[in-house]
Amino acid sequence: MPRPRIVMSMDEAVAGFADNSSLMIPGFGPGQPTNLLAALWRTPATGLTTISNGVGFESADEDLKGLGDLVMAGRVTKVIAAFTASTRPSRTGTAEALVANGTLKAELVPQGTLAERIRSGGAGVPAFYTPAGVGTETATGKEHREFGGRTFVMETALFADYAFIRAWKADTAGNLVFRRAARNFNPIMATAARNVIVEVEQPIVEAGEIDPDQVHVPGIYVTTLVRIPVGGVLHINRASGMAVRQTA
Amino acid sequence: MPRPRIVMSMDEAVAGFADNSSLMIPGFGPGQPTNLLAALWRTPATGLTTISNGVGFESADEDLKGLGDLVMAGRVTKVIAAFTASTRPSRTGTAEALVANGTLKAELVPQGTLAERIRSGGAGVPAFYTPAGVGTETATGKEHREFGGRTFVMETALFADYAFIRAWKADTAGNLVFRRAARNFNPIMATAARNVIVEVEQPIVEAGEIDPDQVHVPGIYVTTLVRIPVGGVLHINRASGMAVRQTA
Amino acid sequence: MAEEKQPLNREQMAAVLAQNMGYGWIVNLGIGIPTNVSNFLTPEQEIVLHSENGVIGYGRLAGEGEEDPDIVNASATQSVTLNPGAAIVHHADSFNVIRRGMIDVTCLGAYQVAPDGSFANWKITTEPWNNLGGIGGAMDLASSAKQIYLAMDHQTRDGEPRLLEKCSLPVTAPSGVTLVVTNLAVVAVRNGKFILEQHAPGYSAEDIQAVTGARLEISPDFRRVSV
Amino acid sequence: MAEEKQPLNREQMAAVLAQNMGYGWIVNLGIGIPTNVSNFLTPEQEIVLHSENGVIGYGRLAGEGEEDPDIVNASATQSVTLNPGAAIVHHADSFNVIRRGMIDVTCLGAYQVAPDGSFANWKITTEPWNNLGGIGGAMDLASSAKQIYLAMDHQTRDGEPRLLEKCSLPVTAPSGVTLVVTNLAVVAVRNGKFILEQHAPGYSAEDIQAVTGARLEISPDFRRVSV
Numbered sequence: 001m002p003r004p005r006i007v008m009s010m011d012e013a014v015a016g017f018a019d020n021s022s023l024m025i026p027g028f029g030p031g032q033p034t035n036l037l038a039a040l041w042r043t044p045a046t047g048l049t050t051i052s053n054g055v056g057f058e059s060a061d062e063d064l065k066g067l068g069d070l071v072m073a074g075r076v077t078k079v080i081a082a083f084t085a086s087t088r089p090s091r092t093g094t095a096e097a098l099v100a101n102g103t104l105k106a107e108l109v110p111q112g113t114l115a116e117r118i119r120s121g122g123a124g125v126p127a128f129y130t131p132a133g134v135g136t137e138t139a140t141g142k143e144h145r146e147f148g149g150r151t152f153v154m155e156t157a158l159f160a161d162y163a164f165i166r167a168w169k170a171d172t173a174g175n176l177v178f179r180r181a182a183r184n185f186n187p188i189m190a191t192a193a194r195n196v197i198v199e200v201e202q203p204i205v206e207a208g209e210i211d212p213d214q215v216h217v218p219g220i221y222v223t224t225l226v227r228i229p230v231g232g233v234l235h236i237n238r239a240s241g242m243a244v245r246q247t248a
Numbered sequence: 249m250p251r252p253r254i255v256m257s258m259d260e261a262v263a264g265f266a267d268n269s270s271l272m273i274p275g276f277g278p279g280q281p282t283n284l285l286a287a288l289w290r291t292p293a294t295g296l297t298t299i300s301n302g303v304g305f306e307s308a309d310e311d312l313k314g315l316g317d318l319v320m321a322g323r324v325t326k327v328i329a330a331f332t333a334s335t336r337p338s339r340t341g342t343a344e345a346l347v348a349n350g351t352l353k354a355e356l357v358p359q360g361t362l363a364e365r366i367r368s369g370g371a372g373v374p375a376f377y378t379p380a381g382v383g384t385e386t387a388t389g390k391e392h393r394e395f396g397g398r399t400f401v402m403e404t405a406l407f408a409d410y411a412f413i414r415a416w417k418a419d420t421a422g423n424l425v426f427r428r429a430a431r432n433f434n435p436i437m438a439t440a441a442r443n444v445i446v447e448v449e450q451p452i453v454e455a456g457e458i459d460p461d462q463v464h465v466p467g468i469y470v471t472t473l474v475r476i477p478v479g480g481v482l483h484i485n486r487a488s489g490m491a492v493r494q495t496a
Numbered sequence: 497m498a499e500e501k502q503p504l505n506r507e508q509m510a511a512v513l514a515q516n517m518g519y520g521w522i523v524n525l526g527i528g529i530p531t532n533v534s535n536f537l538t539p540e541q542e543i544v545l546h547s548e549n550g551v552i553g554y555g556r557l558a559g560e561g562e563e564d565p566d567i568v569n570a571s572a573t574q575s576v577t578l579n580p581g582a583a584i585v586h587h588a589d590s591f592n593v594i595r596r597g598m599i600d601v602t603c604l605g606a607y608q609v610a611p612d613g614s615f616a617n618w619k620i621t622t623e624p625w626n627n628l629g630g631i632g633g634a635m636d637l638a639s640s641a642k643q644i645y646l647a648m649d650h651q652t653r654d655g656e657p658r659l660l661e662k663c664s665l666p667v668t669a670p671s672g673v674t675l676v677v678t679n680l681a682v683v684a685v686r687n688g689k690f691i692l693e694q695h696a697p698g699y700s701a702e703d704i705q706a707v708t709g710a711r712l713e714i715s716p717d718f719r720r721v722s723v
Numbered sequence: 724m725a726e727e728k729q730p731l732n733r734e735q736m737a738a739v740l741a742q743n744m745g746y747g748w749i750v751n752l753g754i755g756i757p758t759n760v761s762n763f764l765t766p767e768q769e770i771v772l773h774s775e776n777g778v779i780g781y782g783r784l785a786g787e788g789e790e791d792p793d794i795v796n797a798s799a800t801q802s803v804t805l806n807p808g809a810a811i812v813h814h815a816d817s818f819n820v821i822r823r824g825m826i827d828v829t830c831l832g833a834y835q836v837a838p839d840g841s842f843a844n845w846k847i848t849t850e851p852w853n854n855l856g857g858i859g860g861a862m863d864l865a866s867s868a869k870q871i872y873l874a875m876d877h878q879t880r881d882g883e884p885r886l887l888e889k890c891s892l893p894v895t896a897p898s899g900v901t902l903v904v905t906n907l908a909v910v911a912v913r914n915g916k917f918i919l920e921q922h923a924p925g926y927s928a929e930d931i932q933a934v935t936g937a938r939l940e941i942s943p944d945f946r947r948v949s950v
Binding site: 212218 | 769809811867
């Protein structure tokens with residue numbers, strides 16, 4: 001693969017996103033590709049299958065439109081997640097009604113199984129065994145097997161058409177570095193998709209400026225890099241709920 | 249687990265090594281725990297099962313005694329490796345004779361399968377599927393299965409009693425950092441053994457001095473740390489074949 | 497004269513959980529009451545806190561002005577501090593720690609628990625399996641941690657018991673719970689039995705049994721919680 | 724007048740391999756002749772070299788005084804340089820790159836090759852499976868790379884052919900070879916056939932067919948190698 005293309009806007013980064021594509025969306029609190037998701041919201045893309053930790057909620061802020069909004073707008077066909085519905089009765093309603101009336105499919109997956117299925121997709125491993133979920137509804141219909149006297153279920157790999165990634169640093173070769181807990185699903189999702197589009201917090205540096213020992217995702221996986229522009233969303237202030245924006 | 253113990257000599261680090269233990273030995277050129285292996289040679293430990301990339305050759309230098317020497321001394325019962333015999337007829341003889349007369353068992357594993365089996369051992373994944381080796385002798389007797397129209401073989405996890413590790417840097421919490429290609433099998437083997445003994449090239453620093461984002465192996469996996477003392481082997485000069493030693 | 501009845505609040509329940517951690521344990525704290533445990537651990541305990549998102553070695557909740565938007569616990573929203581020696585891994589590597597069995601105890605919230613060590617915490621209905629719910633990492637944790645501690649209110653808002661002979665909600669794991677800390681009691685789960693170990697101020701064993709949906713065996717060491 | 728017969732040396736064979744790399748490819752170079760390929764790639768090709776040991780983006784062999792003991796290629800002994808933008812991963816992650824199918828071509832040494840794209844490079848006997856041999860990463864690479872290029876002498880030291888209708892040694896992979904570069908010829912492997920594309924200086928198609936153990940189809944573009 002040649003070096004990743006570097007584009008100047010989020011809209012350019014997601015241009016040509018095909019209908020009926022599958023999309024990996026990282027984030028567990030921090031580490032969400034907020035700006036790419038808002039740009040995807042502005043395209044007409046529909047019929048998505050998404051792979052993410054949770055489904056989330058709708059946002060009134062156009063710059064914070066994300067998976068919850070796409071789901072509620074009927075643009076998502078299937079969600080694969082560790083949280084497909086709120087556990088709080090008071091917040092029930094996000095995706096449940098759509099699932100109930102058949103317009104949305106859901107696949108609920110234990111979080112570690114979800115992570116390992118993604119990692120396996122990036123590893124060319126079609127299936128593996130895990131103890132998670134044995135003896136519960138989530139193992140229903142799955143193949144069970146004993147190893148060393150303990151029961152495991154077989155789980156299969158996930159691989160997507162697209163991954164949207166949020167990185168802290170990147171170089172022109174596409175090498176990525178993440179910061180603290182913003183790492184979460186990013187490195188594994190970056191290996192498990194055909195098109196890997198990355199929004200970057202810091203200025204993109206020349207190849208060679210990141211120590212090869214400190215790279216979290218090798219650049220060979222990366223298709224497109226875009227720096228978060230001035231005014232773009234860096235993160236959400238948890239106290240105020242307001243977006244904290246890129247200033248320079 | 250409390251913090252790893254920090255000892256001052258290689259002999260102390262390997263003291264109490266039990267007979268009939270299994271041992272992971274990393275290294276692919278650089279990254280070999282040379283000093284720990286030489287210390288193991290000095291113990292009476294025998295009946296080993298080893299997991300490594302290759303089996304290697306004997307060394308005349310007491311400081312470079314390693315797996316090849318343990319094998320030829322009859323102290324190894326089984327080797328699991330991607331190179332169990334030399335491919336060069338002129339060097340045949342190292343372990344072949346022992347296998348032929350039944351005193352040594354060998355398990356030859358494709359290198360990527362070996363790495364993934366080790367990684368799975370550290371991941372609590374008992375088995376996985378890989379395309380490597382399908383249609384060859386190495387897949388003989390293994391369970392085959394189709395996923396998406398392609399044939400894979402099932403491979404099972406490896407987990408050992410001990411791993412000997414070579415790190416570049418470490419802190420008192422046991423966090424490890426590797427340098428360049430000396431990383432190789434070290435990070436995965438460090439997660440796939442009950443006792444993880446680490447020889448460290450640089451002075452061991454206080455917990456907090458290594459950036460959490462740059463840790464290659466979290467300290468929770470590490471049992472014992474020992475800095476390579478002055479005079480200990482840092483690496484082998486490839487031109488001269490001589491040991492390059494720690495000077496300060 | 498009997499002490500006034502005083503159920504434990506969330507912080508006190510977290511403090512009881514903290515008292516039940518052994519030296520040097522690797523501990524995972526789930527969303528809810530458990531995430532507060534990090535504020536009650538002492539440095540002498542040398543506990544390493546592990547979070548699903550790959551943070552290993554975090555400390556107490558971040559105070560005002562200390563918040564780093566990129567450092568959160570399992571809640572994904574609470575800012576925490578990092579202890580010296582902390583390390584970050586990605587989500588798959590984080591669950592490798594769990595699946596390999598390195599977590600000495602996972603502390604989770606729950607809706608129901610039974611004496612066989614089964615518990616329910618991910619789904620509030622018994623509707624047929626419809627792929628809706630919030631599992632998070634609870635099933636991975638419950639299947640592989642050495643012990644499961646639960647923190648939960650003793651009864652539902654409607655006054656129904658949560659400690660039952662058998663969970664009526666879909667279970668998160670069919671076994672593994674060893675300790676239940678509620679607002680009224682500390683209950684050990686051993687050999688298929690609930691063993692009442694401690695009570696909240698003012699509550700007698702009879703008071704607690706009356707709001708419990710399963711038989712409680714009274715520990716010989718039954719006593720008032722000390723928090 | 725006919726050109727003097729001049730078999731290709733190892734460097735020339737490596738140079739031919741380098742000519743057959745596409746722009747921006749991710750390439751894995753095996754032990755032996757292939758590791759020399761890194762010296763013949765041009766910056767314009769933008770090739771990313773991947774090694775089993777987790778070095779991604781290495782460059783030419785290190786010159787004298789340039790050797791870093793911690794930077795080696797698949798031989799585990801040859802020092803190489805790193806290109807700007809190089810990254811290091813561990814052994815499992817390195818084979819994830821391979822297994823996922825990201826390697827555009829793997830260049831390997833071999834003992835035998837057949838027109839069905841099968842080849843043998845890990846065992847020199849046909850003794851029953853005895854778990855002895857040196858597989859290294861060849862099987863992983865061969866099963867998952869988009870193409871396999873082989874570099875090998877056209878004949879054994881005893882003058883036996885290595886390009887055969889069927890491999891007699893245990894195979895490394897039952898299919899996948901697309902190009903064979905020998906000291907005498909460049910042979911494409913397509914649709915179950917060996918297609919003779921190029922010859923070493925002075926060698927005719929007949930000369931090459933005479934030392935080949937399988938039928939060679941002559942390419943319409945059959946020509947002298949240009950290295």
